[in-house]
């Protein structure tokens with residue numbers, strides 16, 4: 001979201017205003033209209049207006065009344081404040097718009113186009129654009145393309161200022177249509193859209209698009225090209241001498257720079273398109289002040305009509321921003337004039353927009369100046385929603401590439417997990433197999449039970465607790481297997497735990513599979529099938545296995 005930024009500029013008194021009083025004061029970013037005693041026209045008797053100073057705050061207040069004053073604001077300063085921001089926005093891929101608004105002869109054309117000796121914002125922005133392009137061309141692998149178009153809206157008709165051949169201009173002017181994504185554009189009156197093949201070359205890759213606009217677009221390579229086109233367009237623009245201005249613009253003029261940047265970013269195509277609209281509006285005028293008749297009067301009426309619509313659009317957008325909290329929808333009358341329709345994106349849409357309100361310093365223009373300042377103040381509340389304009393197909397390619405990369409990552413991660421799980425499982429499998437092999441023990445399922453097959457004589461320790469599932473197998477190795485606790489002087493093969501254990505409890509002697517129990521006697525009782533033995537005795541294995549009780553430590557032990 002970005003609010004429309006508003007600057008107010010006051011020009012010097014002109015020769016028609018030499019007897020007038022200066023009623024505009026500027027301090028920092030505020031503009032004040034001081035008390036004026038001027039006759040106000042109306043149906044009734046002439047009144048004198050002057051109800052105290054009115055002060056407004058803007059983003060910038062530019063005092064250009066007196067070149068000798070230390071506060072004088074030059075064309076250069078205005079470019080530095082506003083034009084540089086427009087260029088930043090364009091290089092970031094945003095649309096931008098600067099429009100000059102104000103009564104006739106207040107200095108709109110001077111601010112936007114300027115004079116040969118004192119260039120205005122449009123030529124300075126173009127110069128700055130090419131300066132920045134050549135600086136960037138040296139650094140990165142970015143490719144730039146700049147095209148310009150220049151149109152005027154004269155008596156509600158759109159005319160191409162760069163292609164004014166009578167044969168090419170449809171009667172009634174070019175028509176404005178609206179693209180669902182790109183917004184309003186200009187096409188031919190007949191409704192047939194002439195496609196134009198458009199391409200950019202980035203590192204030998206050609207990106208091709210069809211453009212559908214009958215408004216001519218001119219590829220420019222440097223400021224020299226733009227300068228020529230500007231001169232052609234300005235010469236073609238409808239101007240006339242009026243009672244207020246010797247060279248009054250009788251049309252609204254829109255100079256548009258279509259700026260495209262293309263490059264490969266980590267092997268992905270990246271293309272940004274920015275539209276910079278630089279608008280010099282015709283000025284509002286009073287027929288009595290301009291002394292217009294005939295054609296000039298009709299022009300003035302059309303100019304005023306479209307400016308009234310512009311005012312309504314600004315008002316509605318400002319209302320909408322105020323109501324934002326209540327989320328109420330407001331109807332914006334964009335289509336009520338060609339001007340507001342073409343500027344739809346710039347006003348409340350996808351653009352970073354700046355309004356320059358130009359005013360006269362003279363008391364005779366009090367009413368018009370106050371009205372301009374009020375409009376400018378309203379415009380400050382307009383909130384736009386600029387977004388970086390990426391080429392749609394390039395955007396899809398990038399999104400798909402990103403999706404592929406994401407899925408690849410996921411696949412790699414899953415494969416790694418599968419590998420690890422397989423390895424873990426294989427290791428376990430081999431460990432179990434080895435244990436089984438080592439102990440020459442096989443598990444065999446028979447009926448509802450499990451049979452332990454072992455070729456070595458062994459003891460099975462069964463827990464006294466019937467619910468316990470713990471079964472321990474002790475293999476009796478060839479030779480002697482010592483049974484006792486850790487209190488014995490020699491380390492014991494089978495360790496007894498619990499109270500009443502003796503250091504050396506008994507010995508199992510295995511001689512080629514024949515196992516004998518050798519008790520130590522005394523207070524280390526050994527029971528075979530419940531009968532205490534005090535001398536060595538042979539034990540059976542398999543079916544006739546004995547039940548041993550080595551009190552109290554191996555609670556029950558069977559030798560199989």
Ligand SMILES: Nc1ncnc2c1ncn2[C@@H]1O[C@H](COP(=O)(O)OP(=O)(O)OP(=O)(O)O)[C@@H](O)[C@H]1O
Nearest residue numbers: 011064104105106107108109110245248249282283
């Ligand atoms: N800041 C300024 N410094 C010096 N002269 C200026 C300035 N602004 C305007 N002027 C002069 O005032 C006159 C009227 O200015 P300009 O033609 O720019 O007004 P405008 O608002 O575009 O008028 P219109 O709406 O009738 O086209 C011109 O002669 C111009 O040179």
